[in-house]
């Protein structure tokens with residue numbers, strides 16, 4: 001379905017996705033819901049109505065109760081992650097309380113980069129490691145958390161449900177166990193969940209907060225949402241006109257918010273995880289056979305992997321060169337980020353998983369459309385194999 005975009009093949013869905021058809025069909029109608037949802041006139045009410053509709057839709061889709069969770073809209077996961085952790089750090093700082101934040105080495109930069117600010121508020125930040133399969137040691141983490149809580153520190157954990165680079169899934173059951181044993185506050189980074197795993201919309205009401213970014217599943221950019229448990233800690237970072245119960249002041253982006261509903265409706269209607277699984281497994285098997293001992297698929301031995309991501313390390317190859325080859329062949333893939341001299345930097349996630357510096361600069365991430373079909377794979381494989389020769 002998403003086979004070709006502007007005559008190119010786009011395999012970078014973990015970075016961002018094209019707009020959902022329902023969104024592109026809505027936009028030419030020109031009803032941009034421009035009214036300020038806080039205004040009392042008709043245009044304002046129209047905007048407010050779609051925001052309310054979208055909120056009800058999100059609660060029902062993600063199976064969380066309005067009586068248990070607040071829902072607030074923001075510009076995307078980076079903003080919300082910063083708000084949740086730094087807001088709580090600031091609030092505890094004002095109460096002269098100390099907190100211990102637990103992040104993994106493979107969390108997104110939006111989480112990892114909070115470290116300095118959290119420490120500036122006098123809190124501790126700990127990073128836990130993962131092994132080559134992307135798993136962490138749950139018992140070790142629990143015992144480290146318990147030792148901090150025995151010193152009276154308030155515990156916070158960021159839990160990346162699906163890793164954006166490796167596609168490795170950490171089941172919610174695991175973090176519920178951690179929460180039960182330590183009473184820590186749990187934020188779930190659910191950015192990479194939608195259309196990438198089975199039962200992506202089944203959230204658990206045992207956890208404190210969940211964050212999503214709309215552009216990862218076909219909504220407009222600059223819009224995201226988070227569920228925050230009503231009895232859990234929350235201190236807004238962005239203050240002003242008191243919109244959204246004061247959780248995130250500023251005029252709401254009604255069009256962006258509505259695009260969340262449109263894109264998610266489309267996902268619910270069209271996503272077929274069995275179909276994606278078969279297509280991805282075929283891609284993976286064929287690629288593995290083709291590259292043989294010239295490279296490997298990251299986390300291949302892990303049974304908990306998502307349905308759309310193949311993260312390859314090509315031994316001895318330079319990501320810059322791979323990147324150029326894919327680009328010339330009209331394929332968009334992720335090969336890491338470049339530093340100012342144009343050289344691809346080492347991949348932090350691979351380094352934390354125990355790969356060497358050189359291997360961490362030889363990766364390609366293919367992240368496919370949630371709607372990829374088996375019959376498309378031969379064409380893709382043909383092109384990719386030629387590039388990897």
Ligand code: PLP
Pocket residue numbers: 014015075076077078079108110160162163164189191192213215
């Ligand atoms: N968390 C994860 C797991 C992500 O993949 C991303 C984006 O790549 C983010 C957070 C940040 O999302 P955004 O760039 O939409 O703010």
